[in-house]
Amino acid sequence: MLTLEQLRITQGDFSLTADFSVPQGARLALIGPSGAGKSTLLNLIAGYLEPTAGRVLWQGRDITGQPPGQRPVSMLFQDNNHFPHLSVAQNIGLGLRPDLRLSAAQHEQVAQALSRVGLDGLGGRKPGTLSGGQQSRAALARVLVQRRALVLLDEPFSALGPALKAEMLDLVAALVTETGATLLMVSHDPDDARRIAPLASVVADGTVSAPMDTETLLATPPAALRAYLGA
Amino acid sequence: MTRDWPGIAAAASVAALIAGPVLAVLWFAGGGALPGPGDWAAVRFTLLQATLSAGLSVALAVPVARALARRQFAGRRVLITLLGAPFILPVIVAVLGLLAVFGRSGVLNLGLGWLGLPPVQIYGLHGVVLAHVFFNLPLATRILLQGWQQIPAERFRLAASLGLGPAQVARILERPMLRATVPGALLVIFAICLSSFAVALTLGGGPRATTVELAIYQAFRFDFDLGRAAVLALIQTGLVGAAALAALRVSRGDGLGAGMDRALRRWDANSLALRVQDATVLTLAALFLLVPLSMIVIKGLAGLPHMPNSVYSALIVSVCVSLLSMSLTMLLTLTMGLAALRHGWIEAIGLLGVAMSPLVLGTGLFILINPWLNPSSLALPVTALANALAALPFALRVVLPALRRAEHDFGPLADGLGMAGWARLRWLYLPRARPALGFAAGLSAALSMGDLGVITLFADPQQATLPLQMYRLMGAYRMEAAAGAGLLLLAASLAIFWTFDKGGRSDADA
Numbered sequence: 115m116l117t118l119e120q121l122r123i124t125q126g127d128f129s130l131t132a133d134f135s136v137p138q139g140a141r142l143a144l145i146g147p148s149g150a151g152k153s154t155l156l157n158l159i160a161g162y163l164e165p166t167a168g169r170v171l172w173q174g175r176d177i178t179g180q181p182p183g184q185r186p187v188s189m190l191f192q193d194n195n196h197f198p199h200l201s202v203a204q205n206i207g208l209g210l211r212p213d214l215r216l217s218a219a220q221h222e223q224v225a226q227a228l229s230r231v232g233l234d235g236l237g238g239r240k241p242g243t244l245s246g247g248q249q250s251r252a253a254l255a256r257v258l259v260q261r262r263a264l265v266l267l268d269e270p271f272s273a274l275g276p277a278l279k280a281e282m283l284d285l286v287a288a289l290v291t292e293t294g295a296t297l298l299m300v301s302h303d304p305d306d307a308r309r310i311a312p313l314a315s316v317v318a319d320g321t322v323s324a325p326m327d328t329e330t331l332l333a334t335p336p337a338a339l340r341a342y343l344g345a
Numbered sequence: 346m347t348r349d350w351p352g353i354a355a356a357a358s359v360a361a362l363i364a365g366p367v368l369a370v371l372w373f374a375g376g377g378a379l380p381g382p383g384d385w386a387a388v389r390f391t392l393l394q395a396t397l398s399a400g401l402s403v404a405l406a407v408p409v410a411r412a413l414a415r416r417q418f419a420g421r422r423v424l425i426t427l428l429g430a431p432f433i434l435p436v437i438v439a440v441l442g443l444l445a446v447f448g449r450s451g452v453l454n455l456g457l458g459w460l461g462l463p464p465v466q467i468y469g470l471h472g473v474v475l476a477h478v479f480f481n482l483p484l485a486t487r488i489l490l491q492g493w494q495q496i497p498a499e500r501f502r503l504a505a506s507l508g509l510g511p512a513q514v515a516r517i518l519e520r521p522m523l524r525a526t527v528p529g530a531l532l533v534i535f536a537i538c539l540s541s542f543a544v545a546l547t548l549g550g551g552p553r554a555t556t557v558e559l560a561i562y563q564a565f566r567f568d569f570d571l572g573r574a575a576v577l578a579l580i581q582t583g584l585v586g587a588a589a590l591a592a593l594r595v596s597r598g599d600g601l602g603a604g605m606d607r608a609l610r611r612w613d614a615n616s617l618a619l620r621v622q623d624a625t626v627l628t629l630a631a632l633f634l635l636v637p638l639s640m641i642v643i644k645g646l647a648g649l650p651h652m653p654n655s656v657y658s659a660l661i662v663s664v665c666v667s668l669l670s671m672s673l674t675m676l677l678t679l680t681m682g683l684a685a686l687r688h689g690w691i692e693a694i695g696l697l698g699v700a701m702s703p704l705v706l707g708t709g710l711f712i713l714i715n716p717w718l719n720p721s722s723l724a725l726p727v728t729a730l731a732n733a734l735a736a737l738p739f740a741l742r743v744v745l746p747a748l749r750r751a752e753h754d755f756g757p758l759a760d761g762l763g764m765a766g767w768a769r770l771r772w773l774y775l776p777r778a779r780p781a782l783g784f785a786a787g788l789s790a791a792l793s794m795g796d797l798g799v800i801t802l803f804a805d806p807q808q809a810t811l812p813l814q815m816y817r818l819m820g821a822y823r824m825e826a827a828a829g830a831g832l833l834l835l836a837a838s839l840a841i842f843w844t845f846d847k848g849g850r851s852d853a854d855a
Contacts, residue, residue, distance in 0.1 A: 162757055183763025194754050199776040212759075213768035 116159070116264060116296060118322075121168035123158060130154055132322035133168075136313070138263075141290065141297040142325050143307035146317035147342045152300040155322055156266045159298065160189045172263065183212070186263040188256070188295075190270035195253040196241035202252045203228070203237030209260040227255040231285065247278045251285070258289055265290055267299035283310045304332050304343065318342065348766060352684020355677050356694045362734060363701050366709020367582055373712050374575035384577060386552060387560040391584065394470060394545075394556065395538035398477035399531045405478065406485035406530070407523065409630045412623035413486070414493035415611040424627070425490075427634060428483040432788065433842045435795025436480070436543040437812045438831040441819070442637030443467070443476055443548075445644055445828075452640070472548035473556075477541060481534045483634065488533070492526035493519070505612035514613045532592035540585050540702045543797040543812075547819070557581045561704045565802055571712065578705040589700035645832020648825040656830045659814035660837060663794055666729045666810055667841060670793035673733035675786050678740040682748050683774065685741075695741040698734045706731050707799035724803035728810065732793035739792075740785035744778055751777035783849015787842035794838045811837070 116136040123130050130151040136142050144152045157163040159170055161182035169178045177185050188209075196205045203224050210220045228237050231251040241249055250271055257265055267286065271279045287310040290297045301307050307314050313325040318338035335343060380388075413425065431439070446452050447467045454464040467475065496518055504514050545556040555563070557577055564574040614623075677695070685691040710727055714720045720727075751774055759773050775782070797812040804813055811834045818827035 160761065162760065181763075182757070182760040183765070187761070189761050191757065194758055197755060197758070197773065197776075200772065204772075208762045208764065208772070212762050212764040212772075214772060 115173060116298075117169075117171040117174070118159075119169045119171060121158065121170065122166050123154060123163060124166045128154075129166075129320050130317075130322065131168075131320065132158075134315075134322070134324040136296060136298070136325060138173075138296055139290075139294050140313055140325070141287070141299075141311045143299055143301045143311035143314040143328060144317050144322070145301055145304065145307060145314055145331075145339065145342075148302070150317045151320070151322070152317045153268050155317065156189065156268050156298060156300060159185075159264070160187045160266055161185050187266060188260045188262040188264070189266040190253050190257065190268065192269050192272060195270060196249065198240065198242050200240075201237060202233065202239050202241055202244065205241060205252065206237075206256045206259055209256040223259055224255075227258045228252075230258060230289075231255045246274055247282070250274065250278075250282050254282070254285060254289060258293070261293055261295075263295055265295045265297045267297070269300050269302070272302075279306070280309065286310060308332065349684045349687065351680040352682070352691055353688070355680040356684065356691045359677060359681070359734065359737065360694050360697065362730070363697050363706070366706050366713065367578075369709045369712045370575045370578045370582075370705065373571060374579055380576055380580065383552065383555075384557075384560065384573075384580070387555045387557045387577070388580060388584070390470070390549075390554060391539060391556045391558075394473050394477070394549075395535045395541075395588075397470075397474045398481060398538040399535040401474065402478050402481040402485045402534050403489075403527055403530050405482050405630075406489050407527075408622075408626045409482070409486045410489035410493060411519070412626045413490055415614050416620075416623050416627070424631060425487075427631075428487050430634075430638075431480045431483045433791035433795070433838050434480075435797070435812055435831075435834050435838055436476075436541075437547065437797050437815055437819075438641055438795065438835045438838075439479060439637065440476055440544060440547045441644075441815075441828060441831045442641040443472075443479060445640035446637050447472070447475060452636070468548055468550075469554045470549075473541075473544055473554060476544045476548055477534075477538050479633070479637065480544075481537065482630070484537075485530050485534060486630075488530045489523070489526055492522045496522055501611055501613070509613060511613050511616070511619060529592065529595040532588065532595050536585065536588035536592045536699070539588055540581070540704075542704060546797070546801070547816070557584065558702060558704050561708060562801060565708060565711075571708075574708050575712070578702070578708045581702045582700075582705050585702050586700040593696060593699065641828070641831055641835060644825075644828035645835070646829075648827070648829030649832065650829070651823070651825040652829040652833070653818075653826060655809070656811070656814055656818075656826070656833065659809045659811040659830075660833060662725065662809065663811040663834070664837065664841070666725050666732070667790045667794040669726070670729040670732040670736070671786050671790035671845070673729065674736045674740050674789040675782065677733065677737055678744050678785060679782070682741060682745045683770075685745060686748060686752050692741060692745060696738045698736075699738045701734060703731050703735060703796075703798040704802065706734065707802040710799075711802060720803050721805040721808070724800060724805070724808055725810075727803055728796070728798075728800045729793065731799040732796050733789070735796075736789035736792045740789050743785040743788070744781045747778040747781035748774055780849045783845050783847070786849070787845035790845060791838045791842040794841055795834065 115138050118132040118134055121132045132155060144155060146152055154163065158165055161180060165178065169176050171177065172186055204214060206224045206227055207214050207216050207220065210216060210223065225237065228234060231254050233248060233251050233255065236244065236248065241252065244252065253270060271282045274282065283306060286297065299311060307328050311328055314328040314331045315325050316323045316336060316339045413421065444451060444467065447465065449464065457464055500518055504518060509517065540558055541556065542558040542562070545559040546562065549555060549559060557580055561574050561577045561581065564570045564577060681691050681695050711720050714723060755773055755777065759769055764773060795812060797816060800810050800813050809817065811830060815827050815830040815834060818830060
């Protein structure tokens with residue numbers, strides 16, 4: 115279980131609070147207007163930002179002070195999810211060992227992950243030579259080998275067309291089901307949330323609401339969300 | 346995260362190596378005399394030649410940069426690359442080329458003689474200024490061209506849609522840019538010319554054309570008057586330090602930037618008169634650079650058979666000094682650059698070297714070494730060290746932005762993957778900064794290869810770098826052999842620069 119305990123961050127005029135838990139294996143969408151703090155929340159959980167107050171706990175263990183690499187977290191950013199100077203296989207291998215000294219078994223693991231996301235035989239290529247969809251698949255292959263308990267998506271598929279994006283979301287849903295990971299994803303589009311996230315939280319007016327059923331939330335949105343959705 | 350202590354240790358060593366010799370000089374000068382009339386004359390000459398050199402270089406660079414900014418023609422890229430050459434052209438080689446054109450029996454006087462006109466004399470103030478303009482006109486042009494290219498293309502498009510002519514474009518777009526860029530360019534070149542040594546050594550001299558840097562050398566080498574050398578070194582440190590600090594504050598570009606071959610579409614300068622004007626300006630500038638360079642090649646080829654064997658052993662010495670100096674520069678650049686990502690003050694220490702006068706450093710090190718060891722036994726390591734400190738500011742300015750970009754773009758990803766220490770260096774910083782590292786290594790190796798500075802203080806007659814050997818041949822009036830050595834030195838400098846720069850760029854497919 116992921117617990118955000120009285121979590122608060124203040125940056126100049128901006129501030130955000132969150133105080134709730136997400137059950138293990140849940141899939142939670144964060145919905146709200148841009149600038150409301152959806153990415154900020156993910157960065158707090160992943161360790162890129164320090165909270166002003168409060169704690170982040172995983173399975174009851176305080177991870178607030180840990181550096182990003184030591185948290186049980188895989189995060190995909192909007193861009194720069196690959197090192198362009200390394201091959202696709204190396205980029206995935208970094209998820210197993212940051213110094214890339216992979217054993218034979220780990221090389222095999224990378225090959226299997228590539229195969230699982232449908233990139234058989236493309237491990238030797240540089241990320242820049244892949245299409246946008248293939249790059250997303252490669253990033254997901256790394257999430258797969260990392261086997262971290264928390265997967266955070268900060269709109270990594272926003273540059274893809276609607277069909278491709280839906281395909282990627284389905285792949286994400288399948289992968290986290292396989293690994294049992296807990297998923298938190300930033301979303302601009304209510305349909306994304308409906309597609310793969312049974313739970314949703316509204317990020318608006320400086321707070322993150324506690325997770326609730328996505329369909330219920332979208333059917334009877336609170337005022338802040340209604341203004342954003344324009345319904 | 347990488348560990349910071351190597352960078353902090355490197356920064357501390359650099360600070361100690363720059364401040365230590367100055368303090369040694371200061372301590373020694375306590376027993377020295379007050380500056381005499383000859384010393385003040387050197388100060389006056391230094392300021393005069395630096396002012397003239399900076400003013401002329403920048404004034405001439407304005408029309409050249411303007412023509413390059415608004416014209417597209419075959420050979421434009423080559424010309425811009427050529428403008429970067431003086432960075433790595435050894436001063437002593439350039440002087441030889443200038444002598445072949447403007448010297449007593451040079452091309453110019455040959456032509457004047459044909460016309461029955463009296464010959465011109467290159468030695469003295471105007472020779473020193475001529476050589477400085479030869480080196481700094483290209484630098485000024487690159488700095489100003491950078492300024493021109495920082496004017497957004499949309500502004501010129503807007504000016505064209507409003508039907509503005511060249512005079513209005515100059516007033517509205519170009520002059521404000523020049524007002525912001527010219528002071529920096531003037532100060533940078535003024536600071537460079539203040540500590541010019543090799544030019545003054547070869548083309549100046551005598552009571553009326555001695556720079557402070559040259560006076561230090563003479564006090565040291567001819568009179569072995571360490572007290573006077575120390576007093577002069579103090580004056581020089583004050584002069585160069587003040588000018589360099591001012592230049593760092595005001596300057597925006599350093600002419601090292603890339604992307605200058607971007608072509609910019611212009612609509613305001615299509616008249617025939619302006620096209621003829623730009624073509625003339627560019628031709629004259631190219632001739633001013635190319636004729637001396639060609640003379641180096643022509644005379645050098647003729648001189649190759651006349652070179653004594655000592656030239657070849659000097660070449661080997663120079664290659665070793667250059668590689669040692671380059672390794673030291675890159676070690677300092679990388680450790681300090683990585684630490685500077687989190688501690689801004691480390692960059693400031695790296696740039697201190699700009700304010701360092703090589704001969705002051707040499708004098709200070711001599712004073713420090715002399716009680717313990719025969720300084721000439723350390724001539725080559727000390728030369729490599731002085732060259733490394735002198736190249737460090739340039740290398741840092743090239744490498745640090747690349748490291749910052751790597752950290753900005755890929756730092757979060759590396760953090761998330763737990764890439765720290767060696768893994769982060771090996772898989773993030775080194776590959777991302779590789780082109781910059783190669784360029785900086787090439788630059789630093791070439792600068793060291795062509796340097797004629799500290800070595801003149803330390804070397805005994807049995808040892809020499811190639812520039813020093815060349816200077817000795819010139820002093821012995823063996824001009825053919827000197828020309829051959831000059832060509833060899835030029836080729837070696839270009840080759841070593843090219844090798845490292847190329848090494849950084851190969852396989853850059855990402």
